[in-house]
Amino acid sequence: MGIAAEIVRLLEEGFDTIGQVRILRTGGGFDLRHVDDAGRGDLHVWCRPEEARQIAASDDAGGYRPLKTAPNLRRGWSLRVSGAEELRLALDFLYPAMIGTFLEWRAGGLMPVPLRETLGRQTGMYRVTVRITDAQAGELIAEHCKLEGGCLRKILWSLSAETPLKGLSPAKTDPDGVREGEIPLLCAEACNLLVAAARPVAKQTPPSK
Amino acid sequence: MQSKPNSALVIVGHGSTVNPDSSAPTHLHADAIRVRGLFGEVHCCFWKEEPSVREVLRMVDRDDIYIVPNFISEGYFTDNVIPREFGLEGPMTVRGGRLLKYCEPVGSHASMTRVLLHRAREATPGVDPARTAFLIVGHGTGLNDNSAKAAKEQAARLRTETDYAEVLSTYMEEPPLVADWATLTSAPNVVVVPFFISDGLHSYQDIPVLLGIEEEAGAAASQRGVFRHNPHSLHGRALYYASAIGTEPMIADVILEQVAQFDRTHAA
Numbered sequence: 228m229g230i231a232a233e234i235v236r237l238l239e240e241g242f243d244t245i246g247q248v249r250i251l252r253t254g255g256g257f258d259l260r261h262v263d264d265a266g267r268g269d270l271h272v273w274c275r276p277e278e279a280r281q282i283a284a285s286d287d288a289g290g291y292r293p294l295k296t297a298p299n300l301r302r303g304w305s306l307r308v309s310g311a312e313e314l315r316l317a318l319d320f321l322y323p324a325m326i327g328t329f330l331e332w333r334a335g336g337l338m339p340v341p342l343r344e345t346l347g348r349q350t351g352m353y354r355v356t357v358r359i360t361d362a363q364a365g366e367l368i369a370e371h372c373k374l375e376g377g378c379l380r381k382i383l384w385s386l387s388a389e390t391p392l393k394g395l396s397p398a399k400t401d402p403d404g405v406r407e408g409e410i411p412l413l414c415a416e417a418c419n420l421l422v423a424a425a426r427p428v429a430k431q432t433p434p435s436k
Numbered sequence: 437m438q439s440k441p442n443s444a445l446v447i448v449g450h451g452s453t454v455n456p457d458s459s460a461p462t463h464l465h466a467d468a469i470r471v472r473g474l475f476g477e478v479h480c481c482f483w484k485e486e487p488s489v490r491e492v493l494r495m496v497d498r499d500d501i502y503i504v505p506n507f508i509s510e511g512y513f514t515d516n517v518i519p520r521e522f523g524l525e526g527p528m529t530v531r532g533g534r535l536l537k538y539c540e541p542v543g544s545h546a547s548m549t550r551v552l553l554h555r556a557r558e559a560t561p562g563v564d565p566a567r568t569a570f571l572i573v574g575h576g577t578g579l580n581d582n583s584a585k586a587a588k589e590q591a592a593r594l595r596t597e598t599d600y601a602e603v604l605s606t607y608m609e610e611p612p613l614v615a616d617w618a619t620l621t622s623a624p625n626v627v628v629v630p631f632f633i634s635d636g637l638h639s640y641q642d643i644p645v646l647l648g649i650e651e652e653a654g655a656a657a658s659q660r661g662v663f664r665h666n667p668h669s670l671h672g673r674a675l676y677y678a679s680a681i682g683t684e685p686m687i688a689d690v691i692l693e694q695v696a697q698f699d700r701t702h703a704a
């Protein structure tokens with residue numbers, strides 16, 4: 228089954244939310260809006276799935292959103308799309324790759340990548356990130372990835388193959404810890420924003436050899 | 437290009453953590469190709485934005501996947517970062533039962549010459565090429581970046597294939613410097629096309645300052661109208677400034693050309 232059909236099946240199973248987006252079935256298609264705008268009738272209506280990019284691009288204050296899973300999706304819009312394929316596109320612009328990641332996780336095929344592996348793969352200006360200590364990494368993740376004001380994804384990766392991530396709340400790491408009907412946003416590997424944020428921290432640590 | 441309903445196209449862009457201008461052209465080219473219905477599906481992914489190169493394939497249904505880097509030349513990203521992030525082993529990689537076909541970057545296709553020419557003509561309506569100098573501006577001095585070489589090759593092609601009075605490749609940070617445009621050229625009209633994949637600080641701010649159109653770099657790049665006030669009268673010449681070549685809608689065709697070229701090169 229293709230992703231578009233899988234999304235329709237998820238809706239039939241009772242899923243109606245992903246991140247800060249509520250998905251409502253309408254007569255001819257689907258209505259997407261901010262979860263906090265569920266009952267509003269004064270929303271600006273958009274009709275093309277590509278317009279989801281514009282909605283996701285900036286927050287309510289007009290600031291650019293480099294991380295689409297940050298909890299700052301703007302409000303006041305309703306995006307009406309007509310078929311499963313348009314719905315797939317719109318959701319992929321609002322929460323890039325998040326449906327596919329969830330489906331893969333549910334099917335048992337998602338392979339989270341430990342942070343040390345992600346950092347060890349970096350080249351160029353990010354090669355230095357391998358120098359970050361476990362303690363520094365822990366502090367950085369707790370701040371950078373925090374649910375409130377940081378990122379809504381659930382972290383599935385560990386520090387290294389042997390070391391789990393410590394100090395994060397279960398709400399940040401448990402994919403099942405979401406409201407009923409909510410598709411969890413999953414983090415299978417540290418994103419480039421976190422890798423970039425690790426750079427100045429790692430540079431404080433002298434090279435080991 | 438013949439239609440490929442059983443294949444997916446994935447366009448890879450650089451993206452940015454500070455503004456939406458970097459990824460916008462990549463998305464727009466993907467939209468344009470998507471509506472033509474040539475591929476079963478069309479996706480974008482980015483180094484600095486979501487979906488990342490690491491994640492994008494999770495949204496892809498097809499098992500036959502063309503990957504086209506939307507980069508201005510071969511270099512660090514196309515040789516190192518993209519292959520590493522996708523886990524590519526060469527032009528063809530089989531991974532998890534899928535065939536990943538890694539195409540050449542957009543900017544190195546020969547048809548870029550046509551795109552540059554189109555952009556220059558569009559910026560100079562009614563201006564005689566024989567009385568016009570054509571300047572391509574590249575970055576120069578990049579780490580393992582061949583964009584300077586690519587710009588030079590394009591200039592050489594334009595010199596032989598068009599009737600522009602002069603064609604030069606210039607750079608922001610290495611000679612021939614774009615800042616010296618007035619002494620590098622002698623034609624009464626000068627058209628300047630940035631050899632960049634998207635508009636950003638270089639094309640909105642830095643190059644206008646180097647050209648003398650702007651006094652100093654201002655803020656709020658995306659809102660600026662630097663491309664709208666052509667021609668600029670400077671040093672007794674008429675200077676026409678175009679936006680980055682990568683924003684030209686014809687780039688969608690170049691992406692398709694890279695797929696076709698991949699098929700020709702790697703015919704089964």
Ligand code: SF4
Binds near residue numbers: 294371379382421
């Ligand atoms: S590393 Fe994962 S959880 Fe942290 S900010 Fe990036 S995407 Fe969110």
